[in-house]
Every structure is written in structure tokens, then in C-alpha cells.
Amino acid sequence: MGATNLLARTTSVHGKVILITGAARGFGAGLARRFAAQGAKVALVGIEPDEMAKVAAECGPDAAVFEADVTDWAALETATKGIVERFGGIDIVVANAGIAATGFVRSIDPRAFERTIEVDLLGVWRTVRVTLPHVIERKGYVLVVSSLAAITHAPGMAAYAASKAGVEAFTNSLRAEVRHLxxxxxxxxxxxxxxxxxxxxxxxxxxxxxxxxxxxxxGKTYPVEVALDALEKGILRRDRTVHVPGWVGALKLIRAFLPPIIEIGARLRGNLVAKADKAALEDIARRGAEAASRPVGKGGQADAASR
Incomplete structure (x- = not known):
């Protein structure tokens, strides 16, 4: 019975148009490859055209690259128009683009903090707002990538946690607004x-x-394939939530208790936060606030370079 229900909930993406932001690497690139293999038409959107071109080449003739910064209204509108002209519409949007700048509130570079919120929260809002009319037209699906950070608010991650918590709230409101459509x-x-x-x-x-x-x-790190399996399944089933892995969903049930637990845990582990706070100030004194607070990873580097 369970297998029958699962199959009934699964929707084929063959011939569907899937717009994916942050498609140069990671989740975005992985999902593009997987859905292209299932016959979908994939539109790769992001700020790294050369990297996305490599992904598109692996996806075949029904993949196209559209350069756009998700914080740029005009660029998003141009990309969306190009996708509709190329493929005829948009069935699914995966709002995946994101960056992460680490640092404590009292010392992080303000520009890095605000850029994280601009990309991770406002970038999602702009992506959804621009593409939503086309998704409504096809009675499609929108998946927004939030994070465990929306549930567990760790020190040194205030900008990222605030953005991802905001993304979750935004998505919950959106779901109720468009269900009748x-x-x-x-x-x-x-x-x-x-x-x-x-x-x-x-x-x-x-x-x-x-x-x-x-x-x-x-603190455990999981392979990318674990996330891709869950995200792919969630998109095919048009799920309201995708937890990677499943235990993340259980944390939602006790999220009210998590902040004090995190605080107590930090104190019990040798006042870890105090030591890290001191180390952050020393790192900033040595490298400067901009370098110490720069968004991490290749995607963060690309975002910094684009500005």
C-alpha cells in the first residue's frame, strides 16, 4: 500500500521545464543532471556562465544557461523571459542559490552579513516573484532550499540562520497563498x-x-548524493517539506528547546564560543574584516568576484 501511494504521488518530469538557480555546482548542478537524464528541459541560472556551460553540456540539447544574479531584478526578468522564449514556459522552480558568510555579529564585516541576507532571502523572494506567473500558468511546483540552520541557530551563523529561517517562513506563507491556484x-x-x-x-x-x-x-557531514536523492524525490512528489536526512524533521518538533540547549552545550564544551569569539577578533586583526568574513566556498568567491 505504501509503495502504491508513493508511485501515485510521483510526477514525471519528462518534457517539463525546470528552472534551477545556483546551478554551477552542488545541489543545482546535480539536480540539473538528474532531471535532464529523465527528459526534462533544464534552465541553469546563476552568476558563473562558464561553470554552468560545463553542466549544460553534460545535460544535453535540452539544457540552456542564463546568466543572472538572483539579487538583480532586471537580470532575473531577462533570464526568465529567455527561458520562456526558449522552452515555452516554466513548470518547476528550484530556488537554490545561496552563500554563507561566517562571523560573529559584533565583528563580522557588515557588507558580508547583509549580502548573505540579500542573496539567501531576498534572492529567493525575487526569484519566486519573477517566475511565479509562469508556474501558476502551468500549475507547477516551487522548491525553496532552506537549511538545518533555519531550525538550529548556531553561533557564528547569524546571517545565514536568519536568512534560512526567513526563507522557511516565506515558503510557508507562499504555500497557503497559491494553493487555490x-x-x-x-x-x-x-x-x-x-x-x-x-x-x-x-x-x-x-x-x-x-x-x-x-x-x-x-556536526556530521553527509555526501552530496544523500541530499540529491532526497531533493529529487521531493521534487518528483511535489512535497511540502524535504528533510535531509529525515532526523532534521524531528528537530522541528523540539525547536523551541534548541537555543538554550545550544547555549548550554557551548558552555559545557570549554566555553567554546568565547574562545572562537576571541579567535575571530584575532583573525580580523590579522587579515582584515573583509577577508575574514568573505563568503565561503567557490560559490561565495564567485559572488564576491562578481561585485
């Missing part, structure tokens, strides 16, 4: 996945050691 909306909460972003975070001289000290599953 035949559009389904989902939100994904991946934990630490071995993408360029997480690898870059682990290389940070302050945040890397802080993350490595996270206890149990909260």
Missing part, C-alpha cells in the same frame, strides 16, 4: 552536506574548528 510549494532543510560551501566553511580558521566541535549528528 494549483501551485504546490516545498521547502528543503539539508543538514551539513559535502558541497563546496560546507568544505569552504570547514577551511575557515575560526568557524572550521567551531563546527568540528558540534556534537553527534549536528
Amino acid at each position: 494549483g501551485v504546490k510549494v516545498g521547502v528543503a532543510h539539508p543538514t551539513w552536506i559535502s558541497t563546496d560551501l560546507v568544505q569552504g566553511a570547514d577551511e575557515h580558521p575560526v568557524f572550521g574548528p567551531l563546527r568540528s566541535a558540534m556534537p553527534g549528528v549536528l
Whole structure:
């Protein structure tokens, strides 16, 4: 019975037009390859045209690259228009583009903090707003990629956690707004996945050691394929939530208790936050606030370079 229900919920993407932001690497590139193999027409949107061209080449003739920064209204509108002209419409939107700048609120470079929110939250809003009329026309599906950080608000991640929590709230409101129009909306909460972003975070001289000290599953890093399997399944089923892995969903049930647990845990582990706070100030004194707070990973580097 369970298998029958699962099959009944699964929707083929053959011939469907799927717009994916942040498609140069990681989740975006992986999903593009998977859905292209299933006969979908994939539109890769992002700020790294050369990298996206490599992905598109692997996806075949029904893949196209559209350069656009998700914080740029005009660029998004131009890209969306180009996608509709090329493929005839948009069935599915995967709002995946995101960056992460680590740092403590009192010392992080303000521009890095605000850029994280601009890309990760306002970029999602702009992507959805521009593409939504086309998704409504086809009674399609929108998946927004949030994070475990929306549920567990760790020190050194205020900008990222605020953005991803905002993304979750945005998605919940959107879902209720468009249901009567035949559009389904989902939100994904991946934990630490071995993408360029997480690898870059682990290389940070302050945040890397802080993350490595996270206890149990909260600090565990999972292979990219684990996330791609869950995201692919969620999109095919048009799920309202995608938890990567499943235990992330269980944390939602106790999220009210998580902030004090995180605070107590930090104190019990040798006042870890105080040590990291001091190390952050020393790192800034040595490298400067801009370098110390720069978004991590290749995607973050590309975003910094584009500006």
C-alpha cells in the first residue's frame, strides 16, 4: 500500500521545464543532471556562465544557461523571459542559490552579513516573484532550499540562520497563498552536506574548528548524493517539506528547546564560543574584516568576484 501511494504521488518530469538557480555546482548542478537524464528541459541560472556551460553540456540539447544574479531584478526578468522564449514556459522552480558568510555579529564585516541576507532571502523572494506567473500558468511546483540552520541557530551563523529561517517562513506563507491556484510549494532543510560551501566553511580558521566541535549528528557531514536523492524525490512528489536526512524533521518538533540547549552545550564544551569569539577578533586583526568574513566556498568567491 505504501509503495502504491508513493508511485501515485510521483510526477514525471519528462518534457517539463525546470528552472534551477545556483546551478554551477552542488545541489543545482546535480539536480540539473538528474532531471535532464529523465527528459526534462533544464534552465541553469546563476552568476558563473562558464561553470554552468560545463553542466549544460553534460545535460544535453535540452539544457540552456542564463546568466543572472538572483539579487538583480532586471537580470532575473531577462533570464526568465529567455527561458520562456526558449522552452515555452516554466513548470518547476528550484530556488537554490545561496552563500554563507561566517562571523560573529559584533565583528563580522557588515557588507558580508547583509549580502548573505540579500542573496539567501531576498534572492529567493525575487526569484519566486519573477517566475511565479509562469508556474501558476502551468500549475507547477516551487522548491525553496532552506537549511538545518533555519531550525538550529548556531553561533557564528547569524546571517545565514536568519536568512534560512526567513526563507522557511516565506515558503510557508507562499504555500497557503497559491494553493487555490494549483501551485504546490516545498521547502528543503539539508543538514551539513559535502558541497563546496560546507568544505569552504570547514577551511575557515575560526568557524572550521567551531563546527568540528558540534556534537553527534549536528556536526556530521553527509555526501552530496544523500541530499540529491532526497531533493529529487521531493521534487518528483511535489512535497511540502524535504528533510535531509529525515532526523532534521524531528528537530522541528523540539525547536523551541534548541537555543538554550545550544547555549548550554557551548558552555559545557570549554566555553567554546568565547574562545572562537576571541579567535575571530584575532583573525580580523590579522587579515582584515573583509577577508575574514568573505563568503565561503567557490560559490561565495564567485559572488564576491562578481561585485
